[in-house]
Amino acid sequence: MNFLIRTNWWKWLTMFLLTYTVVGGLLFTVPRLPILNETIRNLHFHVPMWFGMIILFAFSVFHSVKYLSSKDLVQDLFSKELINVGVLFGILGIITGMIWANFTWGEPWSNDPKQNAAAVALLIYFAYMILRGSLSDDHQKARISAIYNIFAFAVLIPLLFILPRLTDSLHPGSGGNPGFNAYDLDSNLRLVFYPAVVGWTFLGSWIAGIMIRVSLYQFKKDSE
Amino acid sequence: MNLVFALIKKDYLIDFRQKYPIVGIALYIFATIYISYLSFGNLINPSTWNALLWIVLLFASVTGIAKGFIQEENSSLYYYFLTSPSQILIAKFLYNGLYQLLIVGLTFVLFSIFLGNPVENLPLFMLNFSIGALGMGAAFTLISAISSKTGNQSTMMALLGFPVVIPVLIMAVSNSRNIIFGAGLTDIMGNLLTLISIIVIIIALSFILFPYSRRN
Numbered sequence: 508m509n510f511l512i513r514t515n516w517w518k519w520l521t522m523f524l525l526t527y528t529v530v531g532g533l534l535f536t537v538p539r540l541p542i543l544n545e546t547i548r549n550l551h552f553h554v555p556m557w558f559g560m561i562i563l564f565a566f567s568v569f570h571s572v573k574y575l576s577s578k579d580l581v582q583d584l585f586s587k588e589l590i591n592v593g594v595l596f597g598i599l600g601i602i603t604g605m606i607w608a609n610f611t612w613g614e615p616w617s618n619d620p621k622q623n624a625a626a627v628a629l630l631i632y633f634a635y636m637i638l639r640g641s642l643s644d645d646h647q648k649a650r651i652s653a654i655y656n657i658f659a660f661a662v663l664i665p666l667l668f669i670l671p672r673l674t675d676s677l678h679p680g681s682g683g684n685p686g687f688n689a690y691d692l693d694s695n696l697r698l699v700f701y702p703a704v705v706g707w708t709f710l711g712s713w714i715a716g717i718m719i720r721v722s723l724y725q726f727k728k729d730s731e
Numbered sequence: 732m733n734l735v736f737a738l739i740k741k742d743y744l745i746d747f748r749q750k751y752p753i754v755g756i757a758l759y760i761f762a763t764i765y766i767s768y769l770s771f772g773n774l775i776n777p778s779t780w781n782a783l784l785w786i787v788l789l790f791a792s793v794t795g796i797a798k799g800f801i802q803e804e805n806s807s808l809y810y811y812f813l814t815s816p817s818q819i820l821i822a823k824f825l826y827n828g829l830y831q832l833l834i835v836g837l838t839f840v841l842f843s844i845f846l847g848n849p850v851e852n853l854p855l856f857m858l859n860f861s862i863g864a865l866g867m868g869a870a871f872t873l874i875s876a877i878s879s880k881t882g883n884q885s886t887m888m889a890l891l892g893f894p895v896v897i898p899v900l901i902m903a904v905s906n907s908r909n910i911i912f913g914a915g916l917t918d919i920m921g922n923l924l925t926l927i928s929i930i931v932i933i934i935a936l937s938f939i940l941f942p943y944s945r946r947n
Contacts, residue, residue, distance in 0.1 A: 575943050631894040638891060641881045651880050654940045658873060659895060661936050665929050666898045673922065674905070 517709055524706030528552075531699040538696070542611055543679070549607040551699050555707035556600030557625075561667070563593035563711050564632075568660045571653035583649035584726060586656060587639065588718040592711050594632050601625055620671040621678040628667060631659045734814050738822035742799075756795045760838055763787050768845040777849040777911045784842055785904050788864060789896070791834050796827050796871040797888040800879040816942040823872050824934065831868040835861055849911055856910045859923065863903025866930040870896045873937040876944045899933075902926040 532551035567589035574582035604622065605615040616622060638655055642648035671678070746752045767783055775783070800823075839860065842848070850856045871892050878887035903926055906919045 627894055627897050634891050634894055638877070638881065638887065641883060641887060643882075647880060650943060651877055654873075654944055655877055655891060657940060658933075658936055661932055662870075662895050662898055662929075665925075665932070669925065670898060670901055673925065 518713055521706055521709040521713060524702045525710060528699060528703040528706050532703065535695055535699060546607055546610050547696070549603060550696060551703040553600060553603040553607060554700070555704045556596045556603060557667075558704045559708045559711040560593045560596040560600060562708050563589045563596065563715060564660055564663070567593065568657055571656045574649055574653045575657075578646070580645060580649055580726065581723065583653065584722045585719055586653065588722060589715050590632055590635060590656070591718060592715040594629065594636075595714075596707075596711055597625065597629050597632070601629070619678055620674045624666050624671050628663055631663065635659060734818050735822045735825070738814065738819060739826050742822070742826045752795075752798055756791060756834065757837060759794055760787065760791050760834065761841060763790065764838070764841045764845055771846070775846055778908065780842075780846060780849055781904065781908050781911055783846070784838065784860075785863075785900065785907070787842070788834065788838050788860075789867065789893075789900070791838060792831055792864060792867050793871060793889055793892055794885075795830055795834055796868060796875055797878070797885055798875075799823060799827060799872065800875045816945055817938055819945075820872070820938060820941045824869065824937075827868040827872050828865055831864040832861060835864045851913070852910055852915070855916055855919075856907065859903060859906045859910060859919065862923070862926060862930070863899060863907070866899040866903065866926065866933070867896050869930055869933050869937065870899060873933075873941060873944075876941060880944070898929055899926065902929070 528551055532548055537545065537547050567586045570582045570586040570589065573579070574586060601622075604625070608617065608619075608622075609615045612619075635652060635655055639648055639652050642651055764787060767787070771779070771783075835857075839857070871888070874892040874895060875888060878884050878891055881887045902922050906914075906922050906926070909919055909922075
C-alpha cells in the first residue's frame with residue numbers, strides 16, 4: 508500500500524475510469540437477456556464492489572502478516588483502515604445487490620447462498636471491529652486482531668468462492684464457472700466492466716490511503 | 732509426545748477433579764433439549780429435528796470449549812515455559828476433540844430419547860455429525876485462545892466463533908439433512924471432502940497463528 512500513497516497518477520486514472528464507468532455503464536448498448544434486461548448494467552457497479560472488498564481484505568491480511576513478523580504498529584493501522592474500507596465496499600455491494608434483486612427476483616432478500624455468504628462475510632468483519640474495541644493495550648490489540656484477521660480471511664475464501672458454487676443459486680454465474688460466462692459478457696460489457704473493476708478498486712485504495720494518513724497522524728501525535 | 736499426553740492428562744484432571752465443568756455441560760445439553768421437547772411437543776418434523784440438533788450441538792460446544800484457555804489464564808501459566816506452543820495446541824486439539832465426541836454422544840442420545848430419531852442410516856449420520864463437531868471444535872480452539880485475551884471472554888467467544896464456524900456448519904448441516912432424507916455415502920462424498928478440507932485449513936492455520944497469540 509505504501510507505494511500507492513507516495514504517487515498520485517493513479518488518482519487521476521481513477522477519476523477518469525469512474526467517469527467513464529458511470530457514463531459508459533449507463534449509456535452503452537447492452538445485450539438483451541431475458542429477465543435481466545437493463546438491470547445487467549448493475550454489473551459495472553455491484554460486481555466491482557466485491558472485487559474491491561476482496562482486494563482490500565487481501566492487502567489487510569498482508570499487513571497483518573507484516574505486523575506479526577515486525578511488531579510495527581504502523582502495519583496494524585494499515586490493516587485496520589483497509590478493513591474499514593473493505594467493509595464499506597461490502598455493505599455497498601450488498602445494497603446494490605439487494606436493489607438489483609428487488610427488480611429481478613422480486614424481493615431484496617431471498618435466502619440465496621451468495622447473499623447469505625456475503626452477509627456472513629460482513630458479520631466476520633464486524634466481529635473483528637468489536638474484537639479491536641474490546642482490547643485496550645495497543646500491542647495486544649494489534650497482535651490478537653492480526654491473528655483473527657488472517658484466520659477470518661482463510662475462512663472467507665471457501666465461504667465466498669467455494670460453498671455458494673456447491674448449491675443451486677439464482678445468482679447470475681451460478682451452476683457453472685465463475686460469473687463471467689453466464690452473464691454473456693459480450694465485448695460491449697467488457698469494454699466497461701474491466702475499467703470499472705480497476706476504477707472502483709483504486710477508489711477503495713484512495714479512501715483507505717486517506718484514512719491511513721489520518722490515523723498515522725493521530726498515532727504520531729499520541730506517541731509524542 | 733509425552734509432554735502432549737501430560738498436557739491432555741492435566742486438562743482431564745482439572746475437569747474431573749472439579750467435576751462441575753463436565754456435569755455443567757451435561758446439564759446444559761439436557762436443559763436445552765428438554766426445553767425443546769416441552770416447546771415442540773410432538774410437532775417436530777425431520778428438517779426441524781436436524782436444525783435443532785445442530786443448534787444444540789453448536790451452543791454446547793461453544794460453552795464446552797470456551798473454558799479451554801480461559802481457565803488457564805490465571806492459574807497454570809507456568810507450563811508454557813516447559814512446552815512449545817505446538818505441543819500445547821496438539822494437546823488442546825486432542826482434548827477438545829474428545830470433549831466434542833462426548834458432547835456428540837450425549838446430545839444424540841438425549842435427542843433420540845426426547846425428540847425421536849428419524850435417522851435410518853445411523854453410521855453415516857454419526858460419521859458426518861462427528862466430523863462436523865470436530866470441525867467446530869478445531870475452529871473454536873483458536874478462537875478460545877484469542878478470546879481468552881479479551882475482557883469479556885464468553886461473549887467474545889460466541890461473537891468471534893459463530894461467523895467463523897459457519898462454513899463448517901453449512902456443509903455439515905446440509906449433509907446431515909440429506910442423510911436423513913435418504914442420501915448414501917456416494918451422494919454426500921463431495922460435500923464431506925470439502926468439509927474435511929476446510930477443517931484441515933483451519934487446523935493448519937491454527938498451528939501457524941497460535942504461537943503468536945502466546946507472546947506478550
